[in-house]
Amino acid sequence: MTGKLQNPLNDLDGREWLYWTDTLYITTYPPDATHPLRKQHGAMKPPEVMAEIVRFFTKKGELVLDPFAGVGGTLLGAALAGRPSLGFELDPRWVAIYRAIQRDFVIENGVICRREEAVTGGEPLTGEMREGDCLCLLKELPAESIPAVITDPPYGINHGATGFSKETNFNMLSPLLENDLGQAPDLASFLGRLQEIGQEIRRVLMPGRYLVMLVGDRYQQGEYVPLGFLVAQAMREIGFKFKGVKIWSNKATRRHLKPYAVKSVFVPNITHQNILILRKE
Template sequence: MENRLNELNGSQWLYWTNSIYETFFPPDRTHFLRKKHGAIKPPQLMAEIISFFTKSGELILDPFAGVGGTLLGAELAGRRALGIELNPEWVEIYQKIAAGYREFKGELIPAVEAGENARRFASKMICGDCLAILKGFAPQTFAAIITDPPYGCKHGSTGFKRETNFNMNSEDERDFGNCEDYDAFLVKIEAFGREAYRLLMPDRYLVLLVGDRYYHGEYLPLGYLVAETLRKTGFKWKGTRIWWNKATQRRLKPYAINTCFIPNITHQNILIMRKE
């Protein structure tokens, strides 16, 4: 039977349906440039996701592009991606990588080592608010939308104002990571979902990486809440993969030992939504 979604064979497809998704991706050669952004994803992971949800040459959108994990993954997978990122500092880092690196035999290596014939990156990043920019695209422009939105809010997990280096747009209302609370965040996710639904080709996928949180002393299943919100915009929730990268695992923190159970949340939810 013709494979309508990707270029994997039956066993590769089957392997990818496991709801537990463990990877071992050590930092790659662009990591030292990307790490200034505190919430990066491995390009190798993004390449695997892209390879499942698209065919070679198809166009992917990442509306919360950061320093370009998805765009670099698209290069590794032989696809093209368009990224949108609010913070010009992150766009600049991606541009630097795009100018100085090439894909070569499944790796990102400095252009000088790759040789003159190595292909320049096809993926582009633009700077601005995705909610405004997406309105300018025609319906059904993208074969997949694969993204890692901010999933904090102004008051983080503790109730105190968050001081992390990746929320550098802290005064910018347009930043999804800068909402007053998670209800306000989900309102923004719904607005994004409506645009995403319009821009996707039929029967194609919106894939989001969303971490659950610990908030005011309770577990907040943010992955579930985001998926339920996106269902309101027309998407069907086809599944979740629980992902963790063993290679970059941080030490477990001793929260409330001998007193009360508090999890070390080491996984992220990969939410798989389909336009049907």
């Protein structure tokens, strides 16, 4: 008699697992209680989305690493999912915001709320944030010690607003920090530096486990740049297996469509991001 199929990756049942394999991923999470603080960063993600990703790629109690932690969206998601987490962030501005959130917010009944509003006192946000260059900090970690790496790296290649300058908050770069990945001068150097970091990520990742990257595509100089798939290919070249992609869009916070070149030429409103799923095999 055969027993139940073992699940070495997560704590989901078969129905939950199957649901999450849909490549189209539409969410409706409104801004959470930490949004007024985190919105100072131009690439923040809903903690609830990050929690769903964390739940799929880890079991409860397993450590989640984010080498480009920003204002801590992955760490907050890990806390909602009941996982310990570790984040690396180069810019002290974003580290300070995350630590302010740790000080002033807690989790109560599965929701992040202000500490003074928690009836029961709530659970602390225990994810650890370390300030510094992720390449250096990754080298301090033992090989094959991390169950999951979930991150939203800077997009580099002159990431800034052009034309419609007020439509999007691009405050995600660190112009005074030369080793900021977002300051890469061109696509080739961006992908090269990302590969260098990716090699360290692969070293510390446990065999058979996943690197999950949220990467938005770009539109530059009149041409669509499929940055998500270019990043996936760069990770393949250093040994990761590209296992799939989820096309994510959060309807509750999606910006309104802009009239780019209306009645002239086709210019897309990019309202999705790619969730790249890569495995160390």
